[in-house]
Amino acid sequence: MRHGVRGRKLNRTSSHRKALMRNMAGSLLKHKRIRTTLAKAKELRSFVEPLITKARKGDLHNQKLIMEFIKDKETVKELLTGIVDAVGDRKGGYTRIVKLGNRRGDGADAAIIELVDYNAIVNEQVKERLEVKSKAKEDADAAKEKQNVEDAKVVEESKV
Numbered sequence: 001m002r003h004g005v006r007g008r009k010l011n012r013t014s015s016h017r018k019a020l021m022r023n024m025a026g027s028l029l030k031h032k033r034i035r036t037t038l039a040k041a042k043e044l045r046s047f048v049e050p051l052i053t054k055a056r057k058g059d060l061h062n063q064k065l066i067m068e069f070i071k072d073k074e075t076v077k078e079l080l081t082g083i084v085d086a087v088g089d090r091k092g093g094y095t096r097i098v099k100l101g102n103r104r105g106d107g108a109d110a111a112i113i114e115l116v117d118y119n120a121i122v123n124e125q126v127k128e129r130l131e132v133k134s135k136a137k138e139d140a141d142a143a144k145e146k147q148n149v150e151d152a153k154v155v156e157e158s159k160v
């Protein structure tokens with residue numbers, strides 16, 4: 001029995017599991033939202049939230065502890081400046097897991113794990129992208145309509 005045994009093995013060796021968590025934590029902190037399986041997301045939550053708590057404390061010792069886990073310097077800078085500012089006075093619960101159902105290829109439970117305070121920022125970025133796409137589509141439709149009108153002028157000629 002696994003009484004008191006913490007964590008999931010995820011069918012990996014300990015070194016592979018450690019590398020997986022470090023890479024996923026870096027991706028989550030860099031992109032603010034990632035899509036993965038439900039088991040990995042739940043395990044990642046218990047890995048990332050203590051890192052964010054250490055970043056909130058902000059002293060040199062905690063910064064070095066964070067740098068032991070996350071090897072990308074830009075991601076660490078983002079964590080220590082941008083993410084900590086967005087977290088503010090939140091006492092915990094920095095991540096949210098949203099279940100997506102089953103993955104098509106292998107039927108695994110899919111989920112999105114995201115930083116809670118960045119949900120509004122991500123939604124604004126998505127809106128901006130949609131606005132750019134819709135504007136480009138409108139411009140393309142207007143150009144196509146103009147071309148159709150020009151073609152219609154040529155077709156309307158008749159001999160009387």
